[in-house]
Amino acid sequence: MSGILVVTEQTAGAWNRMSFETVAAGQQLSRTLGKPVCAVVFGQGTGVLAAELAGYRFDQVVALDHELLGNYTADAVTGALAWLIARLQPEIVLFPHTYRVRDFAPCLAARAGQTLLSDVIGFQLEDGSLVLQRQLFQGKLNADYAASGPGAVFASLQAGAFRADALEKGESPVETLTPPLDAASIRQQPETPFRESARAVDLSAAELIVAVGRGIHEEGNLALVEELADVLGAELAASRPICDNGWLPMERQVGSSGQTVSPKLYLAVGISGAIQHLVGMKGSRAIVAINKDAGAPIFEVADYGIVGDLFDVVPALIEQVRKAKSV
Amino acid sequence: MKILVAIKQVPARDSRLFVEPSGAWIEENDLGYEVNEPDAYALEEALQLKEKHGGEVVALCAGPERVSSTIREALAKGADRAIHILEDDLGSWDSLSLARLLAKAAGTEHPDLILTGLQSDDLGFGQTGVMMAELLGLPHVTLAMSIEVDSGRLRVKRELEGGWFQNVTMPLPALITIQSGISRLRYATLMGIKRAKTKEVRKLSAAELGVAPASGIFLRRVYAPHSQKHTQMLTGSAQEQAAQLVEKLKHELRAL
Numbered sequence: 001m002s003g004i005l006v007v008t009e010q011t012a013g014a015w016n017r018m019s020f021e022t023v024a025a026g027q028q029l030s031r032t033l034g035k036p037v038c039a040v041v042f043g044q045g046t047g048v049l050a051a052e053l054a055g056y057r058f059d060q061v062v063a064l065d066h067e068l069l070g071n072y073t074a075d076a077v078t079g080a081l082a083w084l085i086a087r088l089q090p091e092i093v094l095f096p097h098t099y100r101v102r103d104f105a106p107c108l109a110a111r112a113g114q115t116l117l118s119d120v121i122g123f124q125l126e127d128g129s130l131v132l133q134r135q136l137f138q139g140k141l142n143a144d145y146a147a148s149g150p151g152a153v154f155a156s157l158q159a160g161a162f163r164a165d166a167l168e169k170g171e172s173p174v175e176t177l178t179p180p181l182d183a184a185s186i187r188q189q190p191e192t193p194f195r196e197s198a199r200a201v202d203l204s205a206a207e208l209i210v211a212v213g214r215g216i217h218e219e220g221n222l223a224l225v226e227e228l229a230d231v232l233g234a235e236l237a238a239s240r241p242i243c244d245n246g247w248l249p250m251e252r253q254v255g256s257s258g259q260t261v262s263p264k265l266y267l268a269v270g271i272s273g274a275i276q277h278l279v280g281m282k283g284s285r286a287i288v289a290i291n292k293d294a295g296a297p298i299f300e301v302a303d304y305g306i307v308g309d310l311f312d313v314v315p316a317l318i319e320q321v322r323k324a325k326s327v
Numbered sequence: 328m329k330i331l332v333a334i335k336q337v338p339a340r341d342s343r344l345f346v347e348p349s350g351a352w353i354e355e356n357d358l359g360y361e362v363n364e365p366d367a368y369a370l371e372e373a374l375q376l377k378e379k380h381g382g383e384v385v386a387l388c389a390g391p392e393r394v395s396s397t398i399r400e401a402l403a404k405g406a407d408r409a410i411h412i413l414e415d416d417l418g419s420w421d422s423l424s425l426a427r428l429l430a431k432a433a434g435t436e437h438p439d440l441i442l443t444g445l446q447s448d449d450l451g452f453g454q455t456g457v458m459m460a461e462l463l464g465l466p467h468v469t470l471a472m473s474i475e476v477d478s479g480r481l482r483v484k485r486e487l488e489g490g491w492f493q494n495v496t497m498p499l500p501a502l503i504t505i506q507s508g509i510s511r512l513r514y515a516t517l518m519g520i521k522r523a524k525t526k527e528v529r530k531l532s533a534a535e536l537g538v539a540p541a542s543g544i545f546l547r548r549v550y551a552p553h554s555q556k557h558t559q560m561l562t563g564s565a566q567e568q569a570a571q572l573v574e575k576l577k578h579e580l581r582a583l
Contacts, residue, residue, distance in 0.1 A: 073495075074457075074467060099488050102445075103469045106422075106454030110461040115421040115543040118452050131547060137449055140344055141353070144547040151543075187466035187501075191494040193487055208582055232582070244508030250490070257486060265582040275451075282555075286580045288572065295343060300552055304575055305560045306568045316569035324573050324583055 003036035003059070004029050005090035007081065009098055010041060010049055011072070018096035018157075020164035023056060025123075025157055026094050027168050032125060038062060038088065039172075042080055044070035050174045057170030062088075068181045073188040074104040080179035082111050087177075090152055092130070097156035099256075109154040117145055117155040119275070134158075138274040139297035159256070159279045201235070201251045203259045208234035208267075211254055211281070212242055215270020215291060215310055219247045224314050225269055231321045237261070239277045255280035270310045273298030290314070328382035328476065328499075330373040331438035332406065333429055333456065334366040336390055336397040337449040350548040352418065362397045365444025369505040371512050372474060373442050374405045380476055382439075383407045387432055389425070391415045395528075402523035403515035409528045410436075412536070422450075424540040426458035431536040434463055440481070441502040445470055453504075460502035467502040468495050472509050 006026035008019035023039060030037035036059035041049045043065065050063035064084055068076045085093065085108070095101040097119045109116040121142075122133040131144050132155055147153040203209060210229040216222060229236040236252060243253040254261055255277040266284035271277060273289070273296055281287070282301045289302035290313050299305045306313055338344070339359040347354055362370075373384045386401040388394050389412035398409045410432050417425065433441055441460075446453035460467035468483045472492065475482040482496045486506055515523075533539065561571040576582045 074469075078461075099470060099486070102453050103457070103467075106457035107461040107467075109454070110423055110426065110458040113423070113543075115423040116452070116454050117544060118454060134451075135552070136451065136549065137338070137344055138451065139552070141346065141549050142552045143549045145544050146547050147544050149542045187497050188468060189496045191496075193491045193493040195490055196492065232576075241508060256488065258490065260489075265576070265580055286582075287556075288575075293341070293343075297552070299558055299560075300554045301556060302558045303556060304572065305558045306572065307560065307562075308565055308568060312565035313568055316565045317572060320566075320569045320573045321576070321583065324577060 002089065002091055003038065004033075004092045004094065005085070005088060006037060006039040007093060007095045008039060008041045008053065009096055009100060010043055010046070013045070013049065015049065016096060016098055017164070018098055018159055020167065021159070021162040022094050022096045022157055023053075024164050024167055025162040027057060028162070029092060029094070029123065033130075035091065038090070040064050040081075040084060042069050042077060047176070050176070054172040054174050055169060056172065057168040058172040061172045061174045063174060063176040064179060065176055066179055066181050068183060068186060071190050072100060073186050073190055074107060075186040075188055076181055077104045078107045078111065079181055079185065081108050083179045084177065085112060085152065092153045092155070095154075095156040097158050101156050105154065105156055112151060112154070114151050114154050117147075117153065119158045120155045121158050121161040135275060138272070139278070139300075140295060158275065160282065196250065203235055203237055203252070203254065203261045206235035206261065206263050208232055208265045209237050209254075209261060209263045209284075210234045210267045210269065211237040211239065211271060212269050213239040213271030213277075214241050215272075216242070219245070221311075222247055224311070228267075228269070228314055228318050228321075231318055231325070232267070234265070234267070239271050239274070268298050268302070269314060271298055272296045273301065328376065328380050328440060329385070329436065329438045330376060330382060330440045330442060331385045331387055331433050331436055332366070332370050332373045332401070333387045333433070333441065333443040333459070334370060334397060334401060335363040335444075335447050336360050336388065336394040337363045337447055340364070340448065346549050346551065350550060352549055360393060360396070362400060363444055363447045363449070365446060365505060365507040367444075367512055368507055368509055369442040369444050370401055370404065370406065371510050372505055374513070375510070376440070376474065376476065385410065385436055385438065387429060388412070389414060389417055389428060398528060399523050400515060402526045402528075403519040404513055405519060406526075408526050411528050411530050412533065413530050414533050420540040421543045421545075422452050422454050423458055423543055424538065426455050426462055428533055428536060428538045429455065430459045430462040431538055432531055433459065439499050441465070443502075443504055445504040445506055456502060456504040463502070465500055465502045466497045467504070468497065469504040470506045471503045472506055474503060
């Protein structure tokens with residue numbers, strides 16, 4: 001094949017939903033470039049999932065199946081996919097930019113002598129060559145990258161950058177392949193995944209969320225934002241650094257390592273809007289951002305923006321919300 | 328245990344960034360720089376492992392003369408010595424070439440463990456560390472929250488998505504990328520700052536290491552992102568801004 005290979009992700013028979021965003025991007029690239037597109041699902045006992053993939057338009061679906069792929073390890077997956085890539089010789093390999101992909105795809109790309117274009121948000125053709133967009137400086141700037149030189153392009157796609165709701169249906173042939181893996185070559189031994197504690201706060205059900213970030217500066221200032229959440233009747237949430245500092249429990253964290261929320265109103269206070277945070281909240285129906293830096297990426301997803309010092313704006317807001325509610 | 332920590336210097340977190348008129352890169356003249364935050368946690372983890380198990384911590388940093396400040400800071404915090412790959416234009420190198428450069432320098436040290444941050448706050452590729460592992464033939468895990476060392480094996484708690492974690496064991500030598508925010512960072516003491524001045528910093532060049540940049544991917548242009556939404560900015564004094572927002576909350580968003 002000389003086309004596009006879409007690498008999907010599943011755990012114990014359940015899809016990572018970002019797989020279908022990658023499928024959408026693969027099909028879109030296939031149409032744009034007029035090249036064939038294949039999909040691979042790797043794991044142990046992937047037949048059912050491969051059959052599901054075969055219901056979409058692909059030139060081929062590969063079930064890359066091996067007992068050593070049952071529990072994820074970087075060594076096994078890198079070995080299996082490197083073998084498949086050598087066999088299929090794709091020009092472009094697409095991955096969802098998941099934590100797991102971050103663990104193995106750089107190895108795979110390096111093994112193929114390539115750099116991985118990670119966390120890509122879009123692509124276009126310029127003078128016949130493929131240009132991929134990604135973000136720099138935690139989302140403050142964008143950059144266009146082009147691939148040069150021989151060999152495949154490896155790219156992982158940011159969560160939410162491609163829409164999974166417009167997939168082309170089809171009837172695709174499925175091939176089951178067994179990669180040559182050797183247990184002795186797998187150096188990581190994974191244990192069973194666990195959660196730290198039962199999650200007491202379900203932010204995903206909240207109608208209104210007030211979220212706080214680094215701009216709050218110190219733990220003692222949190223009371224101000226708590227008061228705002230109180231007067232609004234909102235749940236309190238936070239970006240990662242606040243929970244890392246132990247100022248709020250981890251269960252109040254929104255973002256790729258925390259919860260994904262889509263409330264009626266998301267009021268972000270002192271949150272710059274690093275992509276890891278945005279992926280957890282950009283589906284909110286309305287977003288309001290208060291930040292002192294007009295260049296903060298949070299304003300790119302906000303419906304309403306206030307550039308100002310939160311220590312001036314939030315007290316004023318509390319006072320006026322109280323007034324409005326008492327009328 | 329000999330631990331090598333790969334650290335990077337990046338523009339300071341709150342920097343205002345301006346794109347050069349050519350769109351090739353950002354204006355660097357007035358920028359302040361600091362250590363990449365996840366790398367600061369990698370250094371902290373290395374220092375804590377040394378305190379528990381003994382051994383040596385070697386800091387590895389590539390970049391122009393200005394990265395000397397980041398190297399001195401690492402030495403002041405407790406790294407025993409450092410390697411500075413002195414090169415001016417690493418900004419144009421792709422990640423794989425950089426990983427080759429760092430791996431070559433790291434390989435000469437034969438460390439038991441290599442630590443680095445999970446990604447950089449500037450380019451954010453999140454791959455240099457993992458590529459170093461591949462190039463050095465070392466096992467790796469990413470997104471580490473904590474590390475235990477016991478009779479030549481590592482047990483690493485790594486972060487998965489959505490609040491899940493997983494322990495992974497693997498043999499030494501190995502490479503681990505560290506999640507940001509996993510511990511409290513120490514400050515350099517006055518004594519540490521004083522001692523840092525006498526610590527060894529070995530300077531190497533890419534030519535000495537026999538690594539040149541390859542042409543895998545290239546950066547075409549840098550630009551300000553287009554807003555994904557039509558953002559309505561509320562202006563005026565804090566009181567005026569708050570008043571406008573309350574109006575919106577009441578009548579448009581129906582949140583009051």
